[in-house]
Amino acid sequence: MHGSYRFNAMHFMPYVHLPENHKEFKSVWVDFPNKYYDPEKGHDLYQRYLSELVLADQLGYDAVVVNEHHNTAYSMMPTPNLIAAALIPQTKNCKICIWGTPPNFMLPNRLAEEYAVLDVLSKGRIEVAFPLGTGMEYWSNPVNPATAREKFKESLKIILQAWTEDGPTTHYGQYYTYRFLNPWPRPYQRPHPPCYIVGTGSPETIEIAAELGFGYSAVFVTQQRAVELNENLRKRAAHFGHTIRPDQTPIMSFAYVAETQERAEQEYIGHLQRFFEDFTRTTPHFLAPPGYLSVEQLKMRAAMADKLHGAFDFKTVSSSFFIAVGTPEKVANQIGEWSHQMKTGHINAVMHVADMPHWKTVKNLALFAEEVMPRLRSKSHAPMRIAAE
């Protein structure tokens, strides 16, 4: 069983005004010149994007999701906690998921403090994820990718200690020494906000989630791989004595809803294409800084990248990844199937991509909330009907 449904509206908040010559740049990450960022346009985009997430709250989404990336037009959220702080007073009911700040780029006590501040401010509406951070972030931040995983594990230990043990405590580790670990305030939720790990499927990262009993969300992996990763997480977590609940393994997905299938595709596909071709565009070198991946993972991903070469093809992309585009009925059925496959009703849906205009985002958010969510929620307590094809 997949538990009851839960719907998150996720936003990347891209800087959409790419220069005309942007295709000349192999990457819109890391070294994409920041002279192309116009703060006046950036201001308008922040206003707009925040209003979209506020609307999501009003429409009844269970959560809104923000995350962190650096040196890129892909996302204007190098500091997602600031975005979360801006959202708290403007939203009432939704959870605010910061999925999240890579602990390696902040002092662990500082991150524990910031999340606690947000949790207290929002009266316990915060959920956090701990990513290792993409390879690109390690070119943008002064942190060694070759020791990133060890440092990440130590940071997590410190943050959890700060949240679960009465302070002051001490920590003497390889990367950090705390003589008085005693952060004020403590989180509103006891012992701490729900925690997830997000990643792109490295077994080393899944092992960390399994050991801590955290949720895990695989991003930018194929459907088939996501199913395998979830199975593996459950198995490994059991090994450490944890049972992973359905709500702990959100499905990272893309959704677009319109009146007809044709119209949905016509309104959406161009933006999705630009998302994959332009906004995620980067180099293998930036994706995998030295030591960031094991040699086995590097070879596996290099082999996969060879296969993925070629022009954007909507059918291929939408059948490989969790992408639902069409009428409310089609999108609801699609999500129902994923939910069954992935054994979870926790749907984390990206509702805006690339240069999608405001009106489409609003339309998408509203149609999804009013036509898709009720269809699925009405089924959520009944046994899933397995397509008998």
Added chain:
Amino acid sequence: MAKFTREVLTVDGVKTVVHTAGSGEPLVFFHGAGTVDGFDFAEPWADKFRVIVPYHPGFGESGDDPTFTDMHDYVMHYLELFDIMKLDRFNLVGLSLGGYLAAKFASEHGHRIKKLALIAPAGMLDAKHPMMDILAVPGDQVVGLLVSNFEVLKKRLPEKLDLDFIGERYRESATVARLLWEHPGDPKFMRYLHRVKNPTLILWGDEDKIIPVQQAETWRKFIPNADIKVYKGAGHLVHLEKPEAVEAVSKFMS
């Protein structure tokens, strides 16, 4: 010319592969941050010396030790290896990153070294003539920067960049990142470099795109009695491009 024989040793728990050839006075060669260039260039040395070419941990045929996080770990590794091999005093040649290591070894244990040769050594912080930050350069572009005449390197590369080759280079760059990502140069290394008193030969290609040839003079400020030999038309891997550089090391050590 003598061919190398391969020996597998365990040094402080790390698989360490050592290639040796010839007989006579020992001559140890420390390779650089990549091992694509191979060791056959060193065969002429075996006419006069017992040539000893170890793979550093994290490179080539040797195993990994992820606890190695700075150059000093490699100095300790070699103290252990030389104990195991009962090598008391020897000539030492270091190339690029291996030159950095050789100079560091000499600044700490100079009495173990008879003569020292540094081929386009890394490790020098020279604000006027800085080394290229090789970690920032995509792997497929690095090979083109290593030599002036690409033909000498081309024959050592696989025809198609296969996954195993890419994986092996990635592993070596990860080893280098563990050592140098945060601090590509170490001011403490230069602080004690003046302790190198051994007769020293510094060799450089004047078209070195990775470490500028002007650094040869900077090195001499720290090691005043060093001789410098510059080879015209050669890049970073001067030992591959100019057999006379290999010959010069041999003469200098004799």
